[in-house]
Amino acid sequence: xxxxxxxxxxxxxxxxxxxxxxxxxxxxxxxxxxxxxxxxxxxxxxxxxxxxxxxxxxxxxxxxxxxxxxxxxxxxxxxxxxxxxxxxxxxxxxxxxxxxxxxxxxxxxxxxxxxxxxxxxxxxxxxxxxxxxxxxxxxxxxxxxxxxxxxxxxxxxxxxxxxxxxxxxxxxxxxxxxxxxxxxxxxxxxxxxxxxxxxxxxxxxxxxxxxxxxxxxxxxxxxxxxxxxxxxxxxxxxxxxxxxxxxxxxxxxxxxxxxxxxxxxxxxxxxxxxxxxxxxxxxxxxxxxxxxxxxxxxxxxxxxxxxxxxxxxxxxxxxxxxxxxxxxxxxxxxxxxxxxxxxxxxxxxxxxxxxxxxxxxxxxxxxxxxxxxxxxxxxxxxxxxxxxxxxxxxxxxxxxxxxxxxxxxxxxxxxxxxxxxxxxxxxxxxxxxxxxxxxxxxxxxxxxxxxxxxxxxxxxxxxxxxxxxxxxxxxxxxxxxxxxxxxxxxxxxxxxxxxxxxxxxxxxxxxxx
Ligand SMILES: [Zn+2]
Numbered sequence: 001x002x003x004x005x006x007x008x009x010x011x012x013x014x015x016x017x018x019x020x021x022x023x024x025x026x027x028x029x030x031x032x033x034x035x036x037x038x039x040x041x042x043x044x045x046x047x048x049x050x051x052x053x054x055x056x057x058x059x060x061x062x063x064x065x066x067x068x069x070x071x072x073x074x075x076x077x078x079x080x081x082x083x084x085x086x087x088x089x090x091x092x093x094x095x096x097x098x099x100x101x102x103x104x105x106x107x108x109x110x111x112x113x114x115x116x117x118x119x120x121x122x123x124x125x126x127x128x129x130x131x132x133x134x135x136x137x138x139x140x141x142x143x144x145x146x147x148x149x150x151x152x153x154x155x156x157x158x159x160x161x162x163x164x165x166x167x168x169x170x171x172x173x174x175x176x177x178x179x180x181x182x183x184x185x186x187x188x189x190x191x192x193x194x195x196x197x198x199x200x201x202x203x204x205x206x207x208x209x210x211x212x213x214x215x216x217x218x219x220x221x222x223x224x225x226x227x228x229x230x231x232x233x234x235x236x237x238x239x240x241x242x243x244x245x246x247x248x249x250x251x252x253x254x255x256x257x258x259x260x261x262x263x264x265x266x267x268x269x270x271x272x273x274x275x276x277x278x279x280x281x282x283x284x285x286x287x288x289x290x291x292x293x294x295x296x297x298x299x300x301x302x303x304x305x306x307x308x309x310x311x312x313x314x315x316x317x318x319x320x321x322x323x324x325x326x327x328x329x330x331x332x333x334x335x336x337x338x339x340x341x342x343x344x345x346x347x348x349x350x351x352x353x354x355x356x357x358x359x360x361x362x363x364x365x366x367x368x369x370x371x372x373x374x375x376x377x378x379x380x381x382x383x384x385x386x387x388x389x390x391x392x393x394x395x396x397x398x399x400x401x402x403x404x405x406x407x408x409x410x411x412x413x414x415x416x417x418x419x420x421x422x423x424x425x426x427x428x429x430x431x432x433x434x435x436x437x438x439x440x441x442x443x444x445x446x447x448x449x450x451x452x453x454x455x456x457x458x459x460x461x462x463x464x465x466x467x468x469x470x471x472x473x474x475x476x477x478x479x480x481x482x483x484x485x486x487x488x489x490x491x492x493x494x495x496x497x498x499x500x501x502x503x504x505x506x507x508x509x510x511x512x513x
Contacts, residue, residue, distance in 0.1 A: 001207055001344055001346050001347065001388070002344060002345045002365045002391070052111040052165040053071070053109065053111065054071075054110075054112045055108070055110050055113035055114055056069060056070030059218075061220070061380050063381045063382065063432075064208065064209045064433070066153075066154060066156070066157065067208070068218055068219050068220025068222075069220070071106060071108045072105060072106050074103070075103045075171070075226070076103045076227070077101075077215065077226075077227045077228070078101040078102075078230075079099075079101075079215050079228070079229050079230065079231075080098060080099040080230040080232075081097070081215075081230070081231045081232065081273060082255075083095070083202065083233055084234065085197075085200060085201045085234070090199075092197045092198065092199065093183055095180075096181075096182050096195065096214065097177075097179030098120075098177070098178050098215060099175060100176045100178070100216050102173070102175075102176070103171060104173075105169065105170065105171045106169065106170050109165065109167055110166045110168075111165045111166075113159075113160055113166075114159050115158045115212075115217060116157065117157070117217070118213050119149070119183075119185070119213060120178045121147070122145065122176060122177070122216075123178060123179070125143070125174065125175070125176050125177075126174070126175040127143045127162060127163075127174050129173075133145075134146070141163060143161055143162055145158060145160045146158075154188070158176065178216065182197045182213075182214075184196055184197055185213045187210060188433055191342075192342045193207065193342075194206055194211070194213030195210075195214040196340070198276065199340075200237075200277050200339075201233070201237055201274070201276035201277070202273075202274060202276075203276070203355070204271075204272040205272065205344075205346040206269045206346075207346055208381050211269060218268070219268050220268070221267040221269060221377040221378055222267075222377075222476045224265035224266055224377070224474060224475070225266065225268075226265060227266060227271060228261050229242075229261075230258075231260070231273050232255050232256065232257045233256055233258070234256070235254050235255060235256050236277075237256070237275055237276065237277065238258070238276065239256075239260075240274050240278060240292075240294040241260035241271070241274075242260065242262040242270070242272060242350050243260050243261050243262030243350055244261055244290060244331060244332050245261075246261040260273075263331055264330045264474070265474045266374075267377045270349035270374055272336065272346075272353055274294070274336045274353060276338055277296055277298065278297070278336070279294070279295055280292065281295070283312075283315060285314065285318045285319070285328065285333060286315070286318055286319050286322060286328070289332065290332045290333075290334075291333050292332060292334035293311050293336075293337070294351075295311075295335070295337045296337060298339025299337055299339050306360075307357050307359075309360070310359055310360040311358060311363065313360060314333060314334075317364050317398065318333065321368060324462065325371050325462075325466060326469060328371075329371060329374070329469075329473065330349065330370060331350065332350045332351075333351070333370070334350065335351065335352055335358055335363070336354065338355060339356060340356075341355055342355045345358070345362050345365075346366070347365075347374060347387075349374045352366035352369075361395050364398040366391070367394075368390060368391045368395070372390035372394070373390070375469060375472075376468060376469055376472040376473065376475065376476070378477075378478075379477055379478045381436060382431065383429070383477075384431065385429060385431070385445040385448075385479070386445075386477075386482060388441050388442045389441070389442065389445020389449050390445070391442075392442045393446040393449045396446060396450070407450065411450045411451075411513055412513070415447055418443055418444060418507075423439070424440075424444065424505065424506055424508070425440075426441070426444070426505075427502065428440055428441050428503075429498075429503050444502075448502055448508075451501055451511050452497070452501070454513050455490075456494075457490075460490040460492075464486045464489030464490065467485050467489050468482060479498075479502070
């Protein structure tokens, strides 16, 4: 993600910036008081305790205890969506109906499992082709489902009881039919996210746990899956998702279906299905990599000029980052530039979303995330600095490559900004739920990466970066994993270094740069 305030601080325009408020870590989210949805009580196997269990309604994330679920691993989401944008552009409400076909593999013996689904009503569930009953049917032979929508405690769960029960290692296909009115969902900091209804469609940006506002999901960055999107919209609207188009859009009776296939494993927070009055254009990156851009026809004037110039640099940016970090990790790239104002950009996989304008440094930031954040994702949300520190550092690398500012000058300027604003107070390796996108996560993060480079030298630094990207490709990892990789690449003990640069609440020891 690139937040405008943070982005301003991170790019070369460091002079004259506004003082930023230093974030106070929020109290960690605790297990909420609401009812935890679960299936029927575990059934004893008859030889010592329960065997088939209810999959957990959360995934052990300290900040978002009910995002994600336990007991299974999604292989593929096939999402057939039908969307009516607002009839009156002054009332930002649309209508979404969906059929989600979810193929998953049990990672424990399960008698029930949960999906996250917020603000939409389920009308039917089928398990391996058999209809499940709604509510506790007390019919032992039947699968059944129920929903919990507890806004106060942020618990939004769909629970599916499985009959027959599902043995560990077995695969099942669950089809959920659902729908309802769409609005403008807010995250815990009251920023817009998820399926954001716009006057001309929807801008879909899920980070951190907003995917549940448009499909039933295991909303945990550790559970990556492939996706197919079949998005039906009124004729004339364009729907753009991750990956590549699968065939041409098909129009019937005033509705057009756009099909997209995302074949690279993807974390749910990086999925999108944005809808608007987009003009599509194509370009090619290294080795003929398909680049597909969608720019809303409401982006005009200077913003369009700046956007067009920045998007034209994408092939060069990919070539440059490949020279630093190895091959671009996915099958395609491009941009979705919407005319709505959510005021941040997001690195949705293969196709970042930009709000109002895509400028050069935001584009290279979101491109950098394809390696750092998308190919290797944070295992837990507290590891967010691994995303934002690296993406900010990649802005610095690009500025140096373009001859705009040396990396050492950018480091020095950023340290000065952190000094002036008490920017060392925040422990960026555990910033708190509501400080994920505060400026120090970006700035202290990038400074820590440059200090690491100074500490271990260029050869070990770039070898370590590539080892990190190779070892955890299409996966997720923690800050501790990153420290271990860098110790391996450098042969140095770096525990004290990382505590000093990430965790301690005061100014770290400065390297000579
Ligand atoms: Zn970012």
